[in-house]
Amino acid sequence: MSTYDPTRTYTAAVIGAGSGGLTLAIGLAGFDHEVVLIEAAKVGGDCTNVGCVPSKALLHAASSGVEDPLAFARAKAQDLNETEAEEMDEHDQIHLVRGWARLTGRSEPHVVEVTAADGSVSEVRADNVIICAGSAPVSFPIDGLDPDMLVTNENVFELSSIPGRIVLIGGGAISLEMATAFCDMGSEVDIIELNDRLIGNDDPLVSETIQAALEARGIGVHTGTSIERFDGRTAHLEDGNTIGDVDKVLLAVGRKARFGDLGLDAAGVETSERGIVADTWGATSVDKIWAVGDVTGNTLTTHGANSIGRRTVRAIALPLPRIGSPRVRANAVYSRPQIASVGVSMDELNAMSPAGRRRYEIPIADIDRGYTDDVEHGVAMVDVERFTGKILRAAIVGPAAAEIIGIFTMAIDHDIGLRKMFGMVHPYPSYAQLVGRLADDFARDSYPVMHKEWLQMMRGRLTDRFRS
Amino acid sequence: MSTYDPTRTYTAAVIGAGSGGLTLAIGLAGFDHEVVLIEAAKVGGDCTNVGCVPSKALLHAASSGVEDPLAFARAKAQDLNETEAEEMDEHDQIHLVRGWARLTGRSEPHVVEVTAADGSVSEVRADNVIICAGSAPVSFPIDGLDPDMLVTNENVFELSSIPGRIVLIGGGAISLEMATAFCDMGSEVDIIELNDRLIGNDDPLVSETIQAALEARGIGVHTGTSIERFDGRTAHLEDGNTIGDVDKVLLAVGRKARFGDLGLDAAGVETSERGIVADTWGATSVDKIWAVGDVTGNTLTTHGANSIGRRTVRAIALPLPRIGSPRVRANAVYSRPQIASVGVSMDELNAMSPAGRRRYEIPIADIDRGYTDDVEHGVAMVDVERFTGKILRAAIVGPAAAEIIGIFTMAIDHDIGLRKMFGMVHPYPSYAQLVGRLADDFARDSYPVMHKEWLQMMRGRLTDRFRS
Numbered sequence: 001m002s003t004y005d006p007t008r009t010y011t012a013a014v015i016g017a018g019s020g021g022l023t024l025a026i027g028l029a030g031f032d033h034e035v036v037l038i039e040a041a042k043v044g045g046d047c048t049n050v051g052c053v054p055s056k057a058l059l060h061a062a063s064s065g066v067e068d069p070l071a072f073a074r075a076k077a078q079d080l081n082e083t084e085a086e087e088m089d090e091h092d093q094i095h096l097v098r099g100w101a102r103l104t105g106r107s108e109p110h111v112v113e114v115t116a117a118d119g120s121v122s123e124v125r126a127d128n129v130i131i132c133a134g135s136a137p138v139s140f141p142i143d144g145l146d147p148d149m150l151v152t153n154e155n156v157f158e159l160s161s162i163p164g165r166i167v168l169i170g171g172g173a174i175s176l177e178m179a180t181a182f183c184d185m186g187s188e189v190d191i192i193e194l195n196d197r198l199i200g201n202d203d204p205l206v207s208e209t210i211q212a213a214l215e216a217r218g219i220g221v222h223t224g225t226s227i228e229r230f231d232g233r234t235a236h237l238e239d240g241n242t243i244g245d246v247d248k249v250l251l252a253v254g255r256k257a258r259f260g261d262l263g264l265d266a267a268g269v270e271t272s273e274r275g276i277v278a279d280t281w282g283a284t285s286v287d288k289i290w291a292v293g294d295v296t297g298n299t300l301t302t303h304g305a306n307s308i309g310r311r312t313v314r315a316i317a318l319p320l321p322r323i324g325s326p327r328v329r330a331n332a333v334y335s336r337p338q339i340a341s342v343g344v345s346m347d348e349l350n351a352m353s354p355a356g357r358r359r360y361e362i363p364i365a366d367i368d369r370g371y372t373d374d375v376e377h378g379v380a381m382v383d384v385e386r387f388t389g390k391i392l393r394a395a396i397v398g399p400a401a402a403e404i405i406g407i408f409t410m411a412i413d414h415d416i417g418l419r420k421m422f423g424m425v426h427p428y429p430s431y432a433q434l435v436g437r438l439a440d441d442f443a444r445d446s447y448p449v450m451h452k453e454w455l456q457m458m459r460g461r462l463t464d465r466f467r468s
Numbered sequence: 469m470s471t472y473d474p475t476r477t478y479t480a481a482v483i484g485a486g487s488g489g490l491t492l493a494i495g496l497a498g499f500d501h502e503v504v505l506i507e508a509a510k511v512g513g514d515c516t517n518v519g520c521v522p523s524k525a526l527l528h529a530a531s532s533g534v535e536d537p538l539a540f541a542r543a544k545a546q547d548l549n550e551t552e553a554e555e556m557d558e559h560d561q562i563h564l565v566r567g568w569a570r571l572t573g574r575s576e577p578h579v580v581e582v583t584a585a586d587g588s589v590s591e592v593r594a595d596n597v598i599i600c601a602g603s604a605p606v607s608f609p610i611d612g613l614d615p616d617m618l619v620t621n622e623n624v625f626e627l628s629s630i631p632g633r634i635v636l637i638g639g640g641a642i643s644l645e646m647a648t649a650f651c652d653m654g655s656e657v658d659i660i661e662l663n664d665r666l667i668g669n670d671d672p673l674v675s676e677t678i679q680a681a682l683e684a685r686g687i688g689v690h691t692g693t694s695i696e697r698f699d700g701r702t703a704h705l706e707d708g709n710t711i712g713d714v715d716k717v718l719l720a721v722g723r724k725a726r727f728g729d730l731g732l733d734a735a736g737v738e739t740s741e742r743g744i745v746a747d748t749w750g751a752t753s754v755d756k757i758w759a760v761g762d763v764t765g766n767t768l769t770t771h772g773a774n775s776i777g778r779r780t781v782r783a784i785a786l787p788l789p790r791i792g793s794p795r796v797r798a799n800a801v802y803s804r805p806q807i808a809s810v811g812v813s814m815d816e817l818n819a820m821s822p823a824g825r826r827r828y829e830i831p832i833a834d835i836d837r838g839y840t841d842d843v844e845h846g847v848a849m850v851d852v853e854r855f856t857g858k859i860l861r862a863a864i865v866g867p868a869a870a871e872i873i874g875i876f877t878m879a880i881d882h883d884i885g886l887r888k889m890f891g892m893v894h895p896y897p898s899y900a901q902l903v904g905r906l907a908d909d910f911a912r913d914s915y916p917v918m919h920k921e922w923l924q925m926m927r928g929r930l931t932d933r934f935r936s
Contacts (some may be wrong), residue, residue: 019896052897056840076840302896310891332895340895372524372544402898403871410878413892423778424881427800427808428487428770429520430870 004095006123009109010034012316013126015101015262017088018045019302020132020293023309029093031317036124037094038101038114043085044077045134046153046294047302053077054157055177059334062184069185073157097122103129103289105266110288113263128288128316131269131276132305133262135255135294143229145249152251163187163247167235169227171198174252176210176335179219190220190243192235194253197223199333202341202395205361205381209397213337213377257295272297280326282312290316304329328412332402337364337378340405343393343412349383353467356460357392359383360418360441362434364398369429375399380434382408382418387450387457389418389442396434404432418442472563474591477577478502480784481594483569483730485556486513487770488600488761491777497561499785504592505562506569506582511553512545513602514621514762515770521545522625523645527802530652537653541625565590571597571757573734578756581731596756596784599737599744600773601730603723603762611697613717620719631655631715635703637695639666642720644678644803647687658688658711660703662721665691667801670809670863673829673849677865681805681845725763740765748794750780758784772797796880800870805832805846808873811861811880817851821935824928825860827851828886828909830902832866837897843867848902850876850886855918855925857886857910864902872900886910 004010011033014021022044025037042049057076061069088096099116104123112124137152151159153174162185168175171193183189191198191214197207198214198221211221225239235243257275270277270285274297282290290312293305307329315322330342343349364370364378378398384391394408411421422439426432446453472478479501482489490512493505510517525544529537556564567584572591580592605620619627621642630653636643639661651657659666659682665675666682666689679689693707703711725743738745738753742765750758758780761773775797783790798810811817832838832846846866852859862876879889890907894900914921 047896053836053840056837056897060841080836080839303893306896307891307893327891327893329893330895332898368521368548369524371548372521373528400868400871402895403868403900404874406872406892406894406898406900406903407874407878409894410875410884410889410892414882414884414888416878416882420882421878423775423795424878425771425775425795425797426874426877427798427870428515428774429524430800430874432871432874435874 004036004097004124006125008125010036010095010124010126012036012128012130013038013101013110013112013124014130014132015112016045016132016134016295017043017084017096018132018134018293018305019047020134020295020305020309021045021130022084022088023306024130024132024292024312025088025094026091027310027313028317029091031313033093033317035094036097036126037088038097038099038112038124040098040100042081043088043096044081048080048084049077050154050157052302053080055153055174055181056334058157058181059177059184059336062181063336069181070157070159070162077157097124101262103263103267103269105263105268107267107286107288110267128290130282130312131259131262131284131289131291131295132293132309133258133295135275135300136258137251138254138256139251140253142227142249145230149233149246150249150251156250159248165190165243165246166248166250167192167227167243167246168250168252170252170254171195171200171221171223172252172254173199173333175250176214176333176339178250178252179214180335183217183219188218190222192222192225192227192237194226195223199339201346202339203346203381203393205379206339206341206395206397209377209379210335210337210339213397214335216377255294255300257297259295280308280311281315281322282308283315299329301329301331328409330402330405330409332405334402337375337398338401339395339397340401341393341395342405342409343383343391346393349393351467352392353460353463355463356386356457357383358386358442358445360438362437362441364431364434367429367431367434367437369431369433370398372429373399380438382438384418384442385457386460387419387446387453389421389439389446390415391417398431398434400431404435407432407435419446472504472565472592474593476593478504478563478592478594480504480596480598481506481569481578481580481592482598482600483580484513484600484602484763485511485552485564486600486602486761486773487515488602488763488773488777489513489598490552490556491774492598492600492760492780493556493562494559495778495781496785497559499781501561501785503562504565504594505556506565506567506580506592508566508568510549511556511564512549516548516552517545518622518625520770521548523621523642523649524802526625526649527645527652527804530649531804537649538625538627538630545625565592569730571731571735571737573731573736575735575754575756578735596758598750598780599727599730599752599757599759599763600761600777601726601763603743603768604726605719606722606724607719608721610695610717613698617698617701617714618717618719624718627716633658633711633714634716634718635660635695635711635714636718636720638719638721639663639668639691640720640722641667641801643718644682644801644807646718646720647682648803651685651687656686658690660690660693660695660705662694663691667807669814670807671814671849671861673847674807674809674863674865677845677847678803678805678807681865682803684845723762723768725765727763748776748779749783749790750776751783767797769797769799796877798870798873798877800873802870805843805866806869807863807865808869809861809863810873810877811851811859814861817861819935820860821928821931823931824854824925825851826854826910826913828906830905830909832899832902835897835899835902835905837899837901838866840897841867848906850906852886852910853925854928855887855914855921857889857907857914858883859885866899866902868899872903875900875903887914
């Protein structure tokens with residue numbers, strides 16, 4: 001393990017060794033910079049230890065007959081954590097420091113105070129400070145709930161046995177993935193979502209389809225309600241229904257940026273309710289203090305932290321102007337069926353002039369592979385500009401959705417609309433043929449009336465320009 | 469059912485109602501042309517009845533606990549066949565005629581003779597004849613083999629019970645898919661391939677990886693050998709080994725174009741050993757006689773027949789010059805793991821100057837999702853031009869390979885090299901992240917020495933130009 005020298009000034013002090021922090025540390029070290037990486041908990045952060053990695057391992061194990069799926073998931077998380085920790089320890093240019101970091105407000109160079117587990121305090125000097133402190137699950141008290149019954153993503157994988165019945169509070173990614181896994185393991189599963197639909201920030205057709213798919217497997221979906229109180233093992237819902245014999249309750253209603261104790265005031269770093277205010281390069285209100293990942297609220301995914309983190313590496317390591325927008329980032333939920341979407345948000349889409357766009361939908365059952373594989377609940381949808389077929393937003397609920405969405409991601413990255421995608425050959429019978437079917441539908445509508453489509457597109461563009 | 473009028477001249481007589489024929493009939497009808505569709509056997513052709521559809525249904529059923537997977541596969545094929553036949557029957561502009569077609573040599577309009585099952589002969593007059601007669605499995609006698617033990621793709625789905633041991637002759641797509649399905653259903657499976665590796669037209673690393681994956685599941689893979697003779701239920705191989713207790717033998721060593729009895733000589737249509745000679749628009753040596761799909765030997769896939777067939781529709785229906793190359797077509801094998809590849813053939817790749825290109829490989833186990841899902845045997849590889857990273861060829865062995873290959877297909881269609889793909893964001897942890905890893909590896913090699921890479925690329929381009 002390479003130790004750091006408290007008298008020396010490093011290129012960067014990276015606070016947090018999760019997805020963002022590792023991207024920064026490894027990225028800057030790749031440009032021959034010396035980095036101090038400060039982590040109080042586990043290397044790999046939430047993703048490796050209590051997020052993406054154990055959840056995907058659990059989903060795999062639960063659906064493929066592994067004997068103890070929870071133990072499998074724990075082992076996968078632990079092994080990867082150890083590998084990542086070793087890599088950091090052995091890296092010549094990355095100096096891993098264990099402890100809690102706090103900005104002191106002293107700058108040129110910035111000074112970060114690190115409090116180790118034994119209470120000892122040391123200082124790190126660095127030209128740049130990059131805050132990658134992540135997020136924590138949102139929590140709230142539930143009247144009458146035995147604290148032993150409550151879990152979050154931070155300890156659900158530690159369960160020693162499979163609960164007979166688990167109630168998942170929240171209708172987002174964590175909840176849908178855990179619903180899939182626990183259902184596969186034989187638990188009775190109920191999802192409770194305050195909003196009137198699951199995956200509330202996605203297309204309503206996505207919500208409807210995934211709900212039908214989960215219900216078809218016997219998962220209870222209770223939307224537009226919440227738990228009023230627990231009475232022993234019985235949950236009483238606001239809508240008057242009850243769920244009895246509950247063994248565990250997983251609280252997964254969202255994540256909040258973790259920035260309370262970082263000395264941001266001392267350093268003058270601007271924050272908002274969502275987190276540290278940062279631009280798409282990770283730059284904060286203070287020169288050479290950067291923030292990347294969940295702690296900014298700009299992204300809550302590993303690939304988001306990685307993508308923005310790479311821009312921050314470039315901004316620090318290369319003498320290039322900060323021009324260029326971030327690449328578009330898809331969202332994916334690894335439930336069964338999977339859910340993936342890419343493009344503008346639903347709010348942005350709904351704000352656009354309907355005149356200038358068209359929408360296409362295709363049930364997965366109408367794709368030949370959906371037919372051979374008996375996919376009852378699945379759908380793909382795309383909202384496009386008229387005439388060009390430029391992809392505004394695409395969403396898929398179905399097998400391999402998280403893989404197929406990459407075709408739309410590339411289309412957006414390189415401005416390839418459905419017009420240019422028409423004729424693209426997808427292997428028969430792949431699920432990706434949904435892309436071809438959507439392009440065919442667009443061509444059928446669009447080609448015979450091209451001049452009208454062009455006029456409508458221009459009308460839409462003008463409307464959107466003068467509105468904004 | 470709309471009957472046809474033998475005195476009338478139609479826009480097209482389409483011979484064969486498989487993937488190619490249906491594309492032509494539906495496509496031309498979509499442009500308001502009247503089409504006579506001639507089919508002696510089943511609507512939907514091999515794909516629907518004895519190919520893609522039942523094989524994918526069998527793979528799904530065998531791996532998901534369906535009670536009688538063979539019955540499931542038969543039902544899926546039959547239902548789709550009936551749906552397609554009904555659609556053709558009910559289509560106002562498509563006149564389905566049952567019988568064997570034969571060109572008469574009379575032209576302007578072309579006259580096709582149709583012999584029905586009852587021996588009655590009728591004539592169809594059409595401005596265009598489009599031959600979509602498909603292909604048949606290559607067959608050869610095996611010394612000592614009980615004919616009752618022999619099946620091909622044409623009757624394997626008709627088996628009334630799951631064989632205790634099945635021997636698959638051939639190491640191509642059909643064989644690997646059936647090996648996967650029969651292994652899942654509990655059969656002992658052996659593959660015998662004369663070539664020294666499976667999937668001999670793909671990258672050797674593909675062959676090696678799929679072989680390891682199959683062997684890990686207990687499938688016997690015997691390459692570089694063949695069956696000398698059968699002695700009862702025992703197969704004696706050329707290499708001296710024997711396989712005992714064989715119940716069924718599936719012959720899947722290739723397909724040959726089906727064009728022997730079509731009156732091609734009378735009409736003067738040029739043929740080769742591979743099939744009817746046709747260009748990428750389906751045009752043959754005779755004006756207004758076209759050939760599409762397996763019968764040409766230019767493609768042996770449904771998506772190939774569909775893609776070329778669409779060009780033929782355009783050539784017939786629209787007064788546009790025949791310019792533009794066909795879109796690149798990926799190949800996919802739906803074994804477990806899946807195999808997919810796209811780009812130039814291995815022969816074309818190997819003929820290119822090595823100076824101008826680079827190769828990157830990544831084991832699927834090195835992708836985080838491969839790690840969580842315990843994918844031991846899987847790999848992705850890409851051969852690219854230096855400097856630009858233009859995709860020459862990409863191949864994947866792994867989960868969802870047939871879906872992810874679409875990203876490379878789009879890259880080739882729109883000339884997006886790894887340089888432009890660098891920075892593209894793939895959802896974490898999707899298998900599609902393999903694309904990002906390959907682009908990262910390219911960037912790591914290429915960016916620090918850009919001018920050298922440019923020189924090397926130019927050297928490669930010049931070498932290739934003066935060689936050809």
